Amino acid sequence: MxxxxxxxxxxxxxxxxxxxxxxxxxxxxxxxxxxxxxxxxxxxxxxxxxxxxxxxxxxxxxxxxxxxxxxxxxGPLREATEWMEKYKRFWDASFIRLDAHLRKIQNDPEDPGAKQ
Amino acid sequence: MxxxxxxxxxxxxxxxxxxxxxxxxxxxxxxxxxxxxxxxxxxxxxxxxxxxxxxxxxxxxxxxxxxxxxxxxxGPLREATEWMEKYKRFWDASFIRLDAHLRKIQNDPEDPGAKQ
DNA sequence: TGCATATTTAACACATCAGTTAATTAGCTG
DNA sequence: CAGCTAATTAACTGATGTGTTAAATATGCA
CATH class of the missing domain: 1.10.10.10 (Winged helix-like DNA-binding domain superfamily/Winged helix DNA-binding domain)
Structure with missing residues (x-):
């Protein structure tokens, strides 16, 4: 319900x-x-x-x-959009690249750029 | 369906x-x-x-x-957000004020500010 | 192989959804 | 008031959604 x-x-x-x-x-x-x-x-x-x-x-x-x-x-559309925006970093390509970069420069073993 | x-x-x-x-x-x-x-x-x-x-x-x-x-x-969240953003002007108060203002200065008969 | 763990599928129950047609309500107008 | 138009409500149908328990499947390991 x-x-x-x-x-x-x-x-x-x-x-x-x-x-x-x-x-x-x-x-x-x-x-x-x-x-x-x-x-x-x-x-x-x-x-x-x-x-x-x-x-x-x-x-x-x-x-x-x-x-x-x-x-x-x-108003409700704004509400819904606000809810979705919590996830914005997951679809923002520049964020993803930044994330990969940060992982790389700190030699994170989970570096997704290290995929085989 | x-x-x-x-x-x-x-x-x-x-x-x-x-x-x-x-x-x-x-x-x-x-x-x-x-x-x-x-x-x-x-x-x-x-x-x-x-x-x-x-x-x-x-x-x-x-x-x-x-x-x-x-x-x-x-990705789908981005899609959904993009769909909703077509409606952004309806929830953006400053847009609404701007819209009312523009209608007023051009004496638009459909001016929503002219509601009785 | 045989057991343990992780997860899915099957079969079922029940509620909600989206549509229908027929009847009803609400308001205008002659 | 009678009749017209606009819209909703009622009653029903069939499909889908969400949950259950029991059984099946997939994988690792002794």
Missing amino acids: PADRLSLIFSALADPTRRAILARLSEGEATVNELAEPFDISLPAISRHLKVLENAGLISRSRNAQWRSSKLEA | PADRLSLIFSALADPTRRAILARLSEGEATVNELAEPFDISLPAISRHLKVLENAGLISRSRNAQWRSSKLEA
Whole structure:
């Protein structure tokens, strides 16, 4: 049971339809029907995707007459990015080269540059 | 069915146990038993979490005698971060202020600052 | 070979997810 | 109010996810 925020965020992002909805919302607010238009799935399905996004805090919703407008809220994306950035040093090539260099100059036996 | 890379990555990250495993691996390679130690779940469960992480490309594995060592591979995290960064302008407050300012000085009718 | 250790696979249970269609709620308008 | 449009909820289905225990596999060693 993913009660924690990050799990909610990541699992909301794990669905391609939901990511497409977010992409659409990055161009501006939209109603449920507008959001549903590009997809080949039913309106209730879209409605539930929106609920998932809302529960994750990725969108907020407002009512205007019978239309419910969705708006992108990027705070959770920032949260998720911050979590990932703890790992940035593992994909930063310059870090890796620096690391290899430091190991080399101190003759570290685990020097990954010493691969056979 | 999340066949696309990003879906695999995000759903791998959606589980707190798997995120904890990645955190552990950021301190160095580890065997299945070592990875399982902090958790209150069975070894087969851990084994399957590792398979999910491996399928997402988040770890690689090597065999050394009867031990299978897991190693963090951060490439997918970079991919995911890059996807999220398309939304960076939505969470960057200074961008929002700049955007409002630009709209205002050019009397854009859609000026969000003109909300009632 | 035969046992011990490390890990995976099999078989199962149960919960959640993503979709459907049908019915319902909400708000506008003639 | 009746009817229209927008959207959600209900009830159901099938697939997937996460856990279990028991059995199988892989490797090293006496």
